[in-house]
Amino acid sequence: MSFNLKSIFVYLFICITYAGMAQAVGIDAKEKEKVDRIFIFFNNGAPQKAYELAKKNLKILKTNKSKANLNLLLAQYFHNQSSIDSSLYFTKQALDYKINNDSLQARLTILGYNLYALNNKIKGLNQESKKWHLLGVELSEKANETNLKYWHLHGLANSYLSLDEQNKALVIFKECLKNSSDDEIILGSCINLGAIYSSLGQYDLSNNYLLRAKSMCQNNGRNNALASILLNIGNNFFDRGLLNDALETFYEVQKKSQENKLYNLELFALGKIGTILFKQKRYNDASLIFSQNLSKSIDLGILSSEMHSYEMLSKIFEKKGDYKSAYTNRKNYIFIKDSIANLEKGEEINRLEIKYQTLEKEKAIKILQIESNNKTLKIKNRDAAIETYKLEQSIIAKQNENQVLQFQNGAEKRKNEIALLKEREELKAVELSRQKTIQYVVLIAFFILLIPIIGLLVIYYQKLQAQSLLLLKEKEINVQKVNSLLKDQEIKLIKASIAGQDQERKKIAQEMHDSIGGNLAAIKLQFSQLSDSPDKIDLIYRQLDDTYEQVRSLSHNLLPKKVRETDFIRLINEYIKNIADACKIEVNTAFYSEEKLNNLAKELQNDLYAIFQELTTNTIKHAKATSIDLQLDLLNDSIFFVFEDNGVGFNIAETASGIGLTNVKSRVANIGGVLHIDSHPNRGTIINIEIPITSK
Numbered sequence: 001m002s003f004n005l006k007s008i009f010v011y012l013f014i015c016i017t018y019a020g021m022a023q024a025v026g027i028d029a030k031e032k033e034k035v036d037r038i039f040i041f042f043n044n045g046a047p048q049k050a051y052e053l054a055k056k057n058l059k060i061l062k063t064n065k066s067k068a069n070l071n072l073l074l075a076q077y078f079h080n081q082s083s084i085d086s087s088l089y090f091t092k093q094a095l096d097y098k099i100n101n102d103s104l105q106a107r108l109t110i111l112g113y114n115l116y117a118l119n120n121k122i123k124g125l126n127q128e129s130k131k132w133h134l135l136g137v138e139l140s141e142k143a144n145e146t147n148l149k150y151w152h153l154h155g156l157a158n159s160y161l162s163l164d165e166q167n168k169a170l171v172i173f174k175e176c177l178k179n180s181s182d183d184e185i186i187l188g189s190c191i192n193l194g195a196i197y198s199s200l201g202q203y204d205l206s207n208n209y210l211l212r213a214k215s216m217c218q219n220n221g222r223n224n225a226l227a228s229i230l231l232n233i234g235n236n237f238f239d240r241g242l243l244n245d246a247l248e249t250f251y252e253v254q255k256k257s258q259e260n261k262l263y264n265l266e267l268f269a270l271g272k273i274g275t276i277l278f279k280q281k282r283y284n285d286a287s288l289i290f291s292q293n294l295s296k297s298i299d300l301g302i303l304s305s306e307m308h309s310y311e312m313l314s315k316i317f318e319k320k321g322d323y324k325s326a327y328t329n330r331k332n333y334i335f336i337k338d339s340i341a342n343l344e345k346g347e348e349i350n351r352l353e354i355k356y357q358t359l360e361k362e363k364a365i366k367i368l369q370i371e372s373n374n375k376t377l378k379i380k381n382r383d384a385a386i387e388t389y390k391l392e393q394s395i396i397a398k399q400n401e402n403q404v405l406q407f408q409n410g411a412e413k414r415k416n417e418i419a420l421l422k423e424r425e426e427l428k429a430v431e432l433s434r435q436k437t438i439q440y441v442v443l444i445a446f447f448i449l450l451i452p453i454i455g456l457l458v459i460y461y462q463k464l465q466a467q468s469l470l471l472l473k474e475k476e477i478n479v480q481k482v483n484s485l486l487k488d489q490e491i492k493l494i495k496a497s498i499a500g501q502d503q504e505r506k507k508i509a510q511e512m513h514d515s516i517g518g519n520l521a522a523i524k525l526q527f528s529q530l531s532d533s534p535d536k537i538d539l540i541y542r543q544l545d546d547t548y549e550q551v552r553s554l555s556h557n558l559l560p561k562k563v564r565e566t567d568f569i570r571l572i573n574e575y576i577k578n579i580a581d582a583c584k585i586e587v588n589t590a591f592y593s594e595e596k597l598n599n600l601a602k603e604l605q606n607d608l609y610a611i612f613q614e615l616t617t618n619t620i621k622h623a624k625a626t627s628i629d630l631q632l633d634l635l636n637d638s639i640f641f642v643f644e645d646n647g648v649g650f651n652i653a654e655t656a657s658g659i660g661l662t663n664v665k666s667r668v669a670n671i672g673g674v675l676h677i678d679s680h681p682n683r684g685t686i687i688n689i690e691i692p693i694t695s696k
């Protein structure tokens with residue numbers, strides 16, 4: 001089993017490509033910030049979130065660089081999921097964008113060619129995969145992209161392996177092992193060299209390469225490489241006839257492949273398990289394995305595995321005496337095989353054309369050799385030379401005659417096919433005439449029934465119009481009632497807030513008067529008597545400490561009780577539920593990660609909660625929005641706060657800040673954050689806030 005360097009490492013090159021593109025002159029700063037964040041998610045174990053953000057931002061981004069890279073990211077995401085057709089689609093979308101930078105355009109194209117090659121390899125189209133790798137090697141050399149060149153060379157060697165050209169693959173893998181500085185290329189080359197030498201029966205040399213590869217995978221999370229190494233070890237057991245050891249190893253490969261979503265390796269392991277069970281005459285178990293393998297192959301669109309499963313199921317049913325099932329699976333096997341052959345037909349035509357041109361050249365050389373021999377023989381023995389020439393000519397004529405007969409037979413066969421097609425066309429014409437007569441009868445009956453139906457529809461339509469007018473008036477009355485209730489509720493909330501603030505002020509004033517004021521008066525009295533009683537200095541220090549603790553406790557108690565006693569995310573969600581129930585507005589949230597956000601300092605949580613309340617209140621009062629999107633992420637010791645609504649928006653340059661936005665700006669400045677507002681009339685509002693945690 002060859003090891004193919006695929007999705008786990010390729011997206012690193014996508015990131016490198018985007019980093020180069022982002023430095024180009026004129027790129028929109030806002031788009032760069034958005035795309036950078038998406039790549040951070042993709043590279044830090046959150047590919048699903050990166051996928052969702054990429055799909056959303058593709059609709060609003062404007063520069064070709066950003067769109068090309070997000071399409072390439074989506075192609076890599078679907079390749080990782082073994083969704084081959086989707087990966088090919090997004091790869092094509094990425095390559096359709098043109099970038100005004102030759103080196104960046106070349107790098108993007110090379111990465112796209114690599115995805116084309118890998119996806120076609122998984123589908124079993126090895127000739128097509130080889131073509132894209134050859135184009136990638138050529139373009140890498142022109143663009144001086146040495147690292148990407150060896151990625152394509154490694155993939156080309158894998159294609160040669162699939163096409164049973166082991167000698168070519170062996171040379172390229174050794175070149176990669178010798179000259180590449182990329183650990184992943186070296187690892188893949190060791191695994192593949194182990195597989196090749198295993199197929200050649202040189203098991204000691206095979207194990208040397210496999211052990212070297214295994215040592216590179218210790219404690220570094222290279223699960224796909226470890227699975228591939230185990231697969232090759234299983235192949236060694238299988239080739240030596242140690243079927244039980246091989247079976248145990250392949251089951252372990254299947255388990256690791258499922259755990260790490262390595263679907264292609266899982267299919268190969270299942271195929272090997274089924275083959276061993278077939279050899280052990282455990283036909284029922286083998287049938288279950290190949291049925292499972294067939295279902296997964298169809299879901300993933302992997303034609304080579306699908307074809308092999310049909311072939312083995314045909315053999316199993318034949319052994320069990322179920323010839324009908326054996327025949328059905330054999331037909332499916334031939335159909336898939338023909339489909340692959342048709343897909344690679346273009347490559348076959350090119351090979352036949354090259355072969356034909358070679359034969360023509362050889363034929364011309366033969367004729368020249370015959371003429372040369374005739375001239376030589378004419379000097380020695382003209383009669384013998386003439387006889388030899390005639391004999392050669394008769395042979396050539398016979399060959400031409402055979403070719404003519406072949407063409408005539410082909411033409412006769414085509415005539416018979418044409419006659420058969422004509423007969424079928426005549427039968428179709430008769431059937432079509434009969435169907436037209438039936439259609440005419442049905443059409444006449446339809447028109448007879450249509451007239452009374454139209455009359456009923458007119459009456460029903462008039463009734464619906466009257467009902468719609470009535471419903472419209474009722475709806476206007478309900479809207480007025482709802483608006484009145486909302487205003488009453490807002491007034492009640494404001495009054496309750498003012499009453500609560502007054503109560504808190506009274507409580508704070510009483511606490512300061514009773515405790516802190518008393519302590520300060522006692523300290524003042526002690527200072528006035530200090531000259532008469534110097535030993536009271538320790539008592540004064542204790543009273544100062546006590547006063548400090550009371551001030552600290554009082555300031556701590558100023559935090560609202562619900563902020564102090566409730567998890568931050570739960571507090572936000574409860575507020576959103578109350579807003580949604582009262583105002584019928586949809587609020588969508590995204591938090592990352594909830595545990596870290598819940599562990600923030602309570603003072604910072606209180607500020608964030610107050611900012612969210614203020615922004616939500618402004619949206620309800622002024623924006624006329626139907627939905628709000630809140631995104632709160634904690635990444636790299638910074639908080640990213642994004643608040644977006646689909647309301648009427650406003651002109652930032654012309655509209656002065658109201659009290660609400662002024663309060664938000666003040667709070668953000670107090671906690672060391674940066675606030676950016678993006679709003680236009682009739683396009684909604686987006687507010688981005690970035691807060692470094694260390695500043696609080």
